[in-house]
Amino acid sequence: MIDRLIEQIKVKQNPTVVGLDPTLEMIPDFLKEKCFKKWGKTPKAVGKMFYKFNKEIIDYSYDLIPAVKPQIAMYERYGIEGLKSYIKTIKYAKKKNLLVIGDIKRGDIFSTAEAYSAHINGTNIEGEIFDLWKEDAVTLNPYMGYDAIEPFMDACKNKDKGLFILVKTSNKSGEELQDLIVNGKPIYDYTADLVKNWGRSLIGKYGYSNIGAVVGATYKEQGEELRERMPQTFFLVPGYGAQGATANDISGYFDERGLGAIVNSSRGIIAAYKKQGDRDKDFAKASREAVIMMRDDLKNVIKL
Amino acid sequence: MIDRLIEQIKVKQNPTVVGLDPTLEMIPDFLKEKCFKKWGKTPKAVGKMFYKFNKEIIDYSYDLIPAVKPQIAMYERYGIEGLKSYIKTIKYAKKKNLLVIGDIKRGDIFSTAEAYSAHINGTNIEGEIFDLWKEDAVTLNPYMGYDAIEPFMDACKNKDKGLFILVKTSNKSGEELQDLIVNGKPIYDYTADLVKNWGRSLIGKYGYSNIGAVVGATYKEQGEELRERMPQTFFLVPGYGAQGATANDISGYFDERGLGAIVNSSRGIIAAYKKQGDRDKDFAKASREAVIMMRDDLKNVIKL
Numbered sequence: 001m002i003d004r005l006i007e008q009i010k011v012k013q014n015p016t017v018v019g020l021d022p023t024l025e026m027i028p029d030f031l032k033e034k035c036f037k038k039w040g041k042t043p044k045a046v047g048k049m050f051y052k053f054n055k056e057i058i059d060y061s062y063d064l065i066p067a068v069k070p071q072i073a074m075y076e077r078y079g080i081e082g083l084k085s086y087i088k089t090i091k092y093a094k095k096k097n098l099l100v101i102g103d104i105k106r107g108d109i110f111s112t113a114e115a116y117s118a119h120i121n122g123t124n125i126e127g128e129i130f131d132l133w134k135e136d137a138v139t140l141n142p143y144m145g146y147d148a149i150e151p152f153m154d155a156c157k158n159k160d161k162g163l164f165i166l167v168k169t170s171n172k173s174g175e176e177l178q179d180l181i182v183n184g185k186p187i188y189d190y191t192a193d194l195v196k197n198w199g200r201s202l203i204g205k206y207g208y209s210n211i212g213a214v215v216g217a218t219y220k221e222q223g224e225e226l227r228e229r230m231p232q233t234f235f236l237v238p239g240y241g242a243q244g245a246t247a248n249d250i251s252g253y254f255d256e257r258g259l260g261a262i263v264n265s266s267r268g269i270i271a272a273y274k275k276q277g278d279r280d281k282d283f284a285k286a287s288r289e290a291v292i293m294m295r296d297d298l299k300n301v302i303k304l
Numbered sequence: 305m306i307d308r309l310i311e312q313i314k315v316k317q318n319p320t321v322v323g324l325d326p327t328l329e330m331i332p333d334f335l336k337e338k339c340f341k342k343w344g345k346t347p348k349a350v351g352k353m354f355y356k357f358n359k360e361i362i363d364y365s366y367d368l369i370p371a372v373k374p375q376i377a378m379y380e381r382y383g384i385e386g387l388k389s390y391i392k393t394i395k396y397a398k399k400k401n402l403l404v405i406g407d408i409k410r411g412d413i414f415s416t417a418e419a420y421s422a423h424i425n426g427t428n429i430e431g432e433i434f435d436l437w438k439e440d441a442v443t444l445n446p447y448m449g450y451d452a453i454e455p456f457m458d459a460c461k462n463k464d465k466g467l468f469i470l471v472k473t474s475n476k477s478g479e480e481l482q483d484l485i486v487n488g489k490p491i492y493d494y495t496a497d498l499v500k501n502w503g504r505s506l507i508g509k510y511g512y513s514n515i516g517a518v519v520g521a522t523y524k525e526q527g528e529e530l531r532e533r534m535p536q537t538f539f540l541v542p543g544y545g546a547q548g549a550t551a552n553d554i555s556g557y558f559d560e561r562g563l564g565a566i567v568n569s570s571r572g573i574i575a576a577y578k579k580q581g582d583r584d585k586d587f588a589k590a591s592r593e594a595v596i597m598m599r600d601d602l603k604n605v606i607k608l
Contacts, residue, residue, distance in 0.1 A: 071416055073420045125328070130347060143447045147476070147478070174451070187491065
């Protein structure tokens with residue numbers, strides 16, 4: 001995964017990942033009304049409109065970005081119909097040669113993690129493998145330790161898949177546990193060391209591992225320290241834009257080649273049209289402009 | 305949720321929760337073959353057989369137990385068809401007056417947790433609430449702090465729903481983060497204090513909160529310390545049976561009324577027939593016997 005991701009970052013000259021995290025409030029009225037008219041005010045209608053919304057955003061940005069990151073919760077909220085839309089979105093993104101990072105943040109004991117690992121391992125039914133979820137990489141939660149990670153490792157070794165494991169999240173209350181100090185260092189440093197070790201044997205040709213870390217953009221100093229602490233770990237960085245962080249905050253997350261991090265923006269891109277008055281019909285065009293602005297903003301601080 | 309759960313525990317005289325965590329290997333051959341014949345070797349066939357399997361186990365145990373706990377990963381593994389089976393299982397369990405604890409262990413930042421909270425909050429589409437997932441309570445992961453919990457609180461306050469938040473898990477590698485020592489106390493004690501505080505305003509008539517904790521059966525001493533540390537927090541206890549813990553290990557998790565914990569067993573109950581030679585067709589009967597044995601085993605150490 002990681003080599004493919006880096007190659008796409010180089011080709012597109014852009015370390016931006018678009019967070020495909022739609023909410024009903026983000027859907028332009030004309031699209032909402034069309035779908036409600038056809039399918040009623042139902043989860044099915046929402047699933048359909050989310051897919052149409054995502055598809056158009058992908059059409060308007062796939063040539064500019066290396067990857068998308070759908071947040072599964074936004075779809076799970078609408079039950080089966082929502083999750084169908086999640087999978088359809090992934091299929092379409094892959095058709096457009098985008099890498100897909102499924103933001104699922106699962107984490108559980110071994111036998112359960114093994115079941116969740118179907119997201120990247122596929123599902124074995126009597127010897128036949130079904131690729132039902134189709135993500136290239138997923139995010140995971142480390143609270144349960146290596147148990148929660150191990151079943152995913154096979155796909156990272158043998159199927160060119162990858163992981164991004166929560167280390168230092170972008171939200172304020174993440175501090176409640178992650179910033180507790182143990183023997184002079186914070187918990188997130190312990191998590192960082194675990195993630196580094198788990199990924200040690202999976203380093204690709206650019207010096208980065210298939211096992212990455214989630215490191216929030218909103219904690220500049222901690223992010224820079226983590227960059228030094230785990231030099232072979234690629235970062236997935238949430239928190240840029242709508243959550244308040246700027247390109248300057250994260251310049252230290254990259255190496256001298258401009259590699260080392262992929263920066264997520266969700267609302268800031270997919271709901272960009274909302275900040276521009278009456279641009280409902282142009283929502284995807286507005287998202288393209290937001291992608292270009294973000295790319296250029298990041299390229300001011302990194303060399304790619 | 306918690307008062308309803310306790311009342312059911314008292315009526316059934318049993319603090320056992322049956323973990324409905326089927327795997328393909330657990331399904332009796334006759335049922336597997338029937339479903340594969342009808343729907344091919346497909347995720348749909350697996351979804352159908354899981355539901356039939358669960359339904360029969362529920363039919364044979366609903367009069368003995370207060371609750372079931374389906375592990376969503378076991379269904380998510382089979383994609384959309386698996387998740388349909390998860391929801392169908394929940395519907396059926398509720399029809400039989402069982403409480404349903406959805407073992408989902410989600411955990412994310414506020415806006416995402418808000419989406420996940422549909423599991424117990426329902427899903428609002430233009431003012432109409434759809435109850436798509438139907439759980440009475442869900443498990444959550446606290447690594448991101450209160451952000452990950454807050455959106456679920458409304459349902460715990462106003463819709464008689466509940467939570468069980470990971471504090472000390474039953475697996476060995478859970479120690480990697482949970483047992484790190486901060487100022488003389490382990491991380492899981494910090495998590496315990498957070499959970500206790502989050503639940504303080506939601507105490508029901510038996511003195512327990514709608515916000516419970518997951519505390520593994522496999523760490524006897526720690527579990528007993530946690531019982532003292534959080535006297536108003538109900539425990540969901542995994543690790544009994546197949547994971548190695550006995551009734552004696554968890555006797556200290558209960559109060560003098562025999563309340564304070566609900567003990568999960570999955571494989572030990574739903575796959576009980578596998579230990580008994582040629583009892584394929586009697587799998588549900590075998591699970592009933594296993595429930596009775598577990599109930600009696602627990603009642604040897606607690607007074608209800």
